[in-house]
Amino acid sequence: MGFGLVVRFVARDAAAAQAFDELAGEALEGIRSEEPGTLVYVNHAVPEEPHVRVFYELYADREAFEAHERQPHVRRFLAERGQYLESFEVTFLDEIAGKGSSGDPAAR
Template sequence: MAYVVSAKWTAKEGEAQRVEEAIRKLVEPSRREPGNLFYQPHRDPGNPNLFYFYEQYEDEEAYEAHVNSEHFQKYGFGEAIPLLESREREFYETMDV
């Protein structure tokens, strides 16, 4: 089973470009994390302020390591998140089928 994170970030009006720039800085270091299985940001074509993340980790501890990583602290909490109107997260586990 993988630990799955589904996250939705909504940028404040006028801040979407800066949020996108911070997200782009997050992608490669996040994908290189030891416990990361999949990390893909998305942008809503009908609402450029809306960003969606689909992420998979080996386990919850790997996700916590991601949140506490230097790059997420710098680009996530330091740059993108202060520019958000809202931030939602949901957590799942994959089914062994």
């Protein structure tokens, strides 16, 4: 079954939000090319809150998430993100069912 998380980041200001997006974009390049177990990794803007970013991440399983966390591009993102942030909150998710999810027989 899939394993996911949602992370809400609050940047210090508009310049920090832009720099954070650039840092996240650099990490995403590695995620796209080097992480087959990372099924979804999306950085969302919140229209009413311009300094807020919400990441939605879905992995094939917990092991794929742990492999993701060990990647150099992710370790760099984790090490550098704090300089741009006021706060962040992580919510881990265990999949039950859904359309297009790893638990959906039609998605296999």
